[in-house]
Amino acid sequence: MPLTGEEIAKHNSRESCWVIVHGKAYDVTEFLPEHPGGPKIILKYAGKDATEEYEPIHPPDTLDKYLDKSKHLGVVDMKTVEKEEKEESPEEIERQQRIERMPILEQCYNLMDFEAVARGVMKKTAWAYYSSGADDEITMRENHTAFHKIWFRPRILVDVEKVDFTTTMLGTKVDIPFYVTATALGKLGNPEGEVVLTRAAKKHNVVQMIPTLASCSFDEIMDAAEGDQVQWMQLYVNKDREITKKIVQHAEKRGCKGLFITVDAPQLGRREKDMRSKFTDTGSNVQAGSTTDNSQGAARAISTFIDPGLSWKDIPWFQSITKMPIILKGVQRVEDVIRAIESGVQGVVLSNHGGRQLDFARSGIEVLAEVMPVLRERGWENRIEIFVDGGVRRATDIIKALCLGAKGVGIGRPFLYAMSAYGQPGVDRAMQLLKDEMEMNMRLIGCSNVDQLNPTLVDTRGLNMHTTSVPSDTLGMSVYDPLVSPKEKAK
């Protein structure tokens, strides 16, 4: 006999807390203190249907995996559950009007166009989570502007009738030297989540890196791949190494072709836009009992499992549990690249996590310019594969990275924005635009394939001049004047 809404509604307290997810009831009373996002967000839905809030943050198999079967109470007759009358806030009404007026996809001519549209049409919490960087977002802005400090020295009178910008990454042949990097909580932007990126990656023959903190389950994302499509796994290392070992060996068994261990996030950064977007209810346990406020945003709420004790001594253990190539994601100085080579890993990603971690960390492209001359001096430039991510928005950014010695680049936010605003057609278009730009720019720089890209084609003298001007872009301004509504700002 299905449970009724009335019965569930009686269990609406810390002492007895039942919630409904996807039409089934769960007794989460004992789980409350263990919830990484803190008890408050669950108590907000005690005795009610929590599906809408639950969906973007938790892979579908979360309750089966982590809640004891005895707490699974069974099916609910949803006709008996009172629908919460949600009156639309003025913000939501304005957002719906922007969605009606949004540009058609064909009006997006570059990756920044997708960001501009997404900012207007995404839910506030989703935009805040995707767009936020740490502290004053200096590094987030630097990631993109660093590419503007590198100028080309193009060759002429080279036969560039045929241009081939395919390459290989960790032995996988790809159409163009970029991959879809790991970015969490895909369902915040699109109800289908990360599988949208899987399908687009297949269509454009590029690699997708599957995030630990995906909204879709790992297996859903692997199942969405077609044929010999290659995917990599991004790993946040769990304090409980048995859990990590299980995740890694399952990924290898499912056919993942690379293990990207994130090493720049012993604790997730303070992303103030994410915090402002009122994830207040999900203050994480990390803050439990602390003096700071609990509005730590989605990031902190979902990352209390990450092990800040991860260190170089763990690398041999990883090499003992998997045969997958191991790449350290988030390396930020040449000394650590040398140590990575000496420790026998197969690659590094020079990255500052999209500016979401340590503010004033240098851009990946600047670190690349520091690293490669030192490796060349040692004759080590081909000892590992070196990737860069952060602020890549144009094919010229990709070309600059390859000229300086990168194997390829990771791209994050642009594909999230394209997916959030236009779904898979948006991501397809974003990838196609990069391919079109790549073909043109390879011709104009005087190279017919990526092997010809080399340091003599770029002038990097301006690269380590850091100008941290007061933020002039809209992202920065919204950090500093949160009380001024866009309408007032527009006056």
Ligand SMILES: Cc1cc2c(cc1C)[n+](S(=O)(=O)[O-])c1c(=O)[nH]c(=O)nc-1n2C[C@H](O)[C@H](O)[C@H](O)COP(=O)(O)O
């Ligand atoms: C935009 C974004 C980036 C995240 C990301 C989530 C978002 C929304 N998340 S995070 O929630 O923990 O910060 C991850 C993540 O799961 N794991 C990771 O290794 N990098 C994470 N990154 C960093 C990402 O892999 C790239 O380093 C970064 O996105 C590259 O910069 P662009 O966005 O400018 O391309």
